[in-house]
Amino acid sequence: MTIPPRLRRLLRLRRDLLYLAAGVLPHLLTAPLFFWAAVLTGQTLAGTSSDAPVILSVPLTLLVAAGYGLTEAQRWRFRALCGVELPRLGFRRARRQFGYHFLVGPLLGGLELLLLALLSAGIAASTVLIWIWTVPWQWRIGHPGYSTQAAYVTALGLLALAAVPPLAAGLVRLEDLVGRAVLGVSRSDELERRVEDLTESRAGAVDAADAERRRIERDLHDGAQQRLVSLALNLGLAKATLTDLPPEVKDVIDAAHREAKDAIEELNSLVRGLHPAVLDELGLDAALSGLAARAPLPVRLRVDLPERAAAPVEAVAYFVVSEALTNVAKHARDATRAEVTVTRLGGILRVVIADDGAGGADASRGSGLKGLAQRVRSVDGTFRMSSPVGGPTMMRVELPCPM
């Protein structure tokens, strides 16, 4: 449902006026307290009243209470009527709270009062031709030019009323700015909170992605992989037992058998790229030796970890080595050997992959390396690669890994 623009303006005006009207009391409440305190101070100094010093404590206490308590009132007003969320300050930032309620507040309250007065005056003036009929007729007889004057007054009133909406909107804006600047969070606080939020949500996203990879791995293991093995086994049985078949049929069975085995191989390597079960069960060392053994070139693997790293870090380290070795196999065709070293230096897990290929690899090209760098960044790691033309190529990844 759409709201017609005219009605929207009206609703907005109503909200602004309510917001400003609700501000009068909390903004001006401290003024009479100040006045009272000033009078009592004067009396104390002049010595005209012996009770004054004692009673003085009452407005002072009330002022302190107002300095803190009014913040809550303002928070409610900002949230309910303006949709702005101010932080709960409690007793923190006393200077800002007191400054707002004692200095800024009364000024804003005065402006609010003026605006409300303008509104009332406008309403009264613009309707003068209506309510003038309630004035006794003798008065009208005595003031023969009243209708001309009344017309002027009506025009002025209408002008005043026309000025109310923009003025109210302006004042709301001003209060919003001032309120947020003084009572709101500072920019650095806001950034700090935002960084905290983002860090948390990113860790959540990383965990969720890991969990999803595990789930897919598990599903494939329980489902498709078992089925494919069973299929290949049955085809193997057919091959072994049905020996008196015509050669064409044998060829077909043979081909199907080969296809099934290739499919298993492909699915296995897909699953290994996801998140191998062995990584969770036995850790990085065991999972990496699997990768190293399957690499098409000799890989020397050295894993020196006193204890297991956090699961997301292990997953990223595994992915790094997996991608790097795939890259070596794909691009560094002239490489004859590779070396993978995983060590832990304090709170840093360092993974170094080197090969003796011809070099010239470019990290900014190729989706594999880009994805690798992204995943490293997802756990605040750093990724560096040096691959001069002529080799050797060395990839160094450091992942923060709290002890």
Added chain:
Amino acid sequence: MPDVSSAVVAGGTAGRSAVIAEDSVLLRIGLVKVLEMAGFTVVAEAGDAEELLAAVAAHRPDLAVVDVRMPPGFTDEGVRAALSIRRERPGTAVLMLSQYVEERYAADLLATHTSGVGYLLKQRVADVEEFIEALRRVADGGTALDPQVVAQLLVRRASDPMERLTGREREVLALMAEGRSNAGIAAQLVVSESAVAKHINSILTKLDLPVADADHRRVLAVLRFLGVG
């Protein structure tokens, strides 16, 4: 293609009993067929480690074919069950099947005894003839290690003596570690048996291993070198 149905089934394994532990029913049915083809009598089928241990206690089979990942945890239930079988009934041959090579499991298993033990990738069952050969070898007290297991163990032990080996010698060593005979290695590499023997001598010399003639002792030597024997 050789006529395996007669060649394989005619092996002298008739009358030997086996149990299967595999949680995938589909695969279990296929495995039963292969085992029967190899001449084993399947006396029990188990869906998890507990059932397997109970079946082994009840039937005292000659061979147990065990999946590594089984309910309830789907981690290493099969390996732990296999280790306990090896401890309590060392005479039972155990062949582990695994979706992936998990070398530490293989190493754990081989650390107990190196006779009558096998560790193969699940997908190897599809090559029925070779799988039957492996089943028999393990049941006969031999070893059957998946080429990938061997490769992985070699990565782990990529120490200096290994670098003295030539590429061909590495291949021969890997096949040796799988538990193959000289004839088997020769057939695989398409070379003569005498060439294989020469390679083996060279390997054993380079690795400072005593020369031994029995297949099994060679495997022991290789495994010891790999650090799991």
